[in-house]
Amino acid sequence: NAGVTQTPKFQVLKTGQSMTLQCAQDMNHEYMSWYRQDPGMGLRLIHYSVGAGITDQGEVPNGYNVSRSTTEDFPLRLLSAAPSQTSVYFCASRPAPGPSYEQYFGPGTRLTVT
Amino acid sequence: ILNVEQSPQSLHVQEGDSTNFTCSFPSSNFYALHWYRWETAKSPEALFVMTLNGDEKKKGRISATLNTKEGYSYLYIKGSQPEDSATYLCAFIRGTASKLTFGTGTRLQVTL
Numbered sequence A: 001n002a003g004v005t006q007t008p009k010f011q012v013l014k015t016g017q018s019m020t021l022q023c024a025q026d027m028n029h030e031y032m033s034w035y036r037q038d039p040g041m042g043l044r045l046i047h048y049s050v051g052a053g054i055t056d057q058g059e060v061p062n063g064y065n066v067s068r069s070t071t072e073d074f075p076l077r078l079l080s081a082a083p084s085q086t087s088v089y090f091c092a093s094r095p096a097p098g099p100s101y102e103q104y105f106g107p108g109t110r111l112t113v114t
Numbered sequence B: 001i002l003n004v005e006q007s008p009q010s011l012h013v014q015e016g017d018s019t020n021f022t023c024s025f026p027s028s029n030f031y032a033l034h035w036y037r038w039e040t041a042k043s044p045e046a047l048f049v050m051t052l053n054g055d056e057k058k059k060g061r062i063s064a065t066l067n068t069k070e071g072y073s074y075l076y077i078k079g080s081q082p083e084d085s086a087t088y089l090c091a092f093i094r095g096t097a098s099k100l101t102f103g104t105g106t107r108l109q110v111t112l
Helices: none
Strands: A004-007 A010-013 A019-025 A031-038 A042-051 A054-057 A064-066 A076-078 A087-094 A109-113 B005-007 B010-014 B019-024 B030-038 B045-050 B056-059 B062-067 B072-077 B086-094 B106-111
Touching: A004 A087, A010 A019, A019 A031, A019 A087, A042 A064, A042 B086, B005 B086, B010 B019, B019 B086, B019 B106, B030 B072, B045 B056, B045 B062, B072 B086
Parallel strands: A010 A109, B010 B106
Antiparallel strands: A004 A019, A019 A076, A031 A042, A031 A087, A042 A054, A064 A076, A087 A109, B005 B019, B019 B072, B030 B045, B030 B086, B056 B062, B062 B072, B086 B106
16 A cells, blocks of 8 residues: 555745645545644644545635545645745545544645745 | 643653653543654654543553543653654544644654
8 A cells, every 4th residue: 555645745836826736545544634734833734524525624724725526535726825835735544534543644745835 | 723732842862761741632522632753754653542531552662641631641752762753743633523633742852
């Protein structure tokens, strides 16, 4: 199993550009989520999904869209990039939404918005 | 917004020292508490998932305890080794929600 994969690893955008961060998992996990990691802030939840076709907002959803058309994929779209979105983005999955399941993280995407 | 506090923020110990960190969380509507280990340039990896008051978990030299009534969990490392150097994160799930709320972590550095 590849686990949770993310592409790209690094990306530089100009303000106002849009892009999609890709996330895929091959473990048939129901639950997937996106976090951003900023210095001194820890991991903050952007959006999450409890299954294909179901998504919901996390703590910091503004400026981001998600969709979940398949169990495997959970892309994160930046609609109009802003310097405040410079961060490291982690995708994660777990077998089901239940609290006793540990979460598996992807390798991260480092995004810089100039 | 849930407050999950971790202390200390960073810790520097010598090889062979034993150490412990604290994770504090709201004691009402507790559902689960997760611990993750995060090495530099890697992704966080799960250490423990704890759901019951009084839970104690152990993996090698690392163990954790949970007190849901007072809202804290301790992570212990016995005989620290340089390979234990990492950031240790705790994450809290409240009520019937599925979302994890992470603390900002304790950064541990173990030197020879």
